[in-house]
Amino acid sequence: MAMAAPRLSASPIPRKPLFLPTHSHSFPLSRLSIRPTTVRPSVSAAATSAFEVGQAPLSVTPSKALPFRVGHGFDLHRLEPGYPLIIGGIDIPHDKGCEAHSDGDVLLHCVVDAILGALGLPDIGQIFPDNDPKWKGAPSSVFIKEAVKLMHEAGYELGNLDATLILQRPKVSPHKEAIKANLSALLGADPAVVNLKAKTHEKVDSLGENRSIAAHTVVLLMRK
Numbered sequence: 001m002a003m004a005a006p007r008l009s010a011s012p013i014p015r016k017p018l019f020l021p022t023h024s025h026s027f028p029l030s031r032l033s034i035r036p037t038t039v040r041p042s043v044s045a046a047a048t049s050a051f052e053v054g055q056a057p058l059s060v061t062p063s064k065a066l067p068f069r070v071g072h073g074f075d076l077h078r079l080e081p082g083y084p085l086i087i088g089g090i091d092i093p094h095d096k097g098c099e100a101h102s103d104g105d106v107l108l109h110c111v112v113d114a115i116l117g118a119l120g121l122p123d124i125g126q127i128f129p130d131n132d133p134k135w136k137g138a139p140s141s142v143f144i145k146e147a148v149k150l151m152h153e154a155g156y157e158l159g160n161l162d163a164t165l166i167l168q169r170p171k172v173s174p175h176k177e178a179i180k181a182n183l184s185a186l187l188g189a190d191p192a193v194v195n196l197k198a199k200t201h202e203k204v205d206s207l208g209e210n211r212s213i214a215a216h217t218v219v220l221l222m223r224k
């Protein structure tokens, strides 16, 4: 008897076509002007100086109006007693948390860096400098929202995101759906395009000894 070919059903395919060739040709190049060297140390300044929408800078080359842009983010924080452990905006019960200038959200920080990287912008530390009291204790959702704003101003939207948390303890699985739902909401994205994985570090090094927590994120941005 003939067998049906196996089909993947776990990952819903985005309803929107992945590639629209006409977009890359018809999109006005003047909408994208990436000027990393002019980013200033504040959200509003970064937003206005990193991109100039609607003007016609002569420095933009066709290669910058890519239909897709990929970005990678990495972050690591030391775990210390007496701090909350915030992952993806969710407060996770644990005997240690992240000692950091902001809320030390390792996942949101690396997601921000992945988006900024895809846009060809400087890292989170340059956009939100930790010597600026403005960001002391700031929830990292502020940084995510700013990165998403920059993404839209550059003419892109999230294609999909894949993140991996690395920590020995506590177990992430009971909190995974809450983290994923909150991250999707912060990104303004369909949860179907946001993926979260978690793994231990086999009890070796600081990650495996519950002295630190790390995360990697890869994002694919698509031309709107």
Ligand SMILES: [Zn+2]
Residues within 6 Å of the ligand: 075, 076, 077, 100, 104, 105, 106, 109, 110
């Ligand atoms: Zn961080």
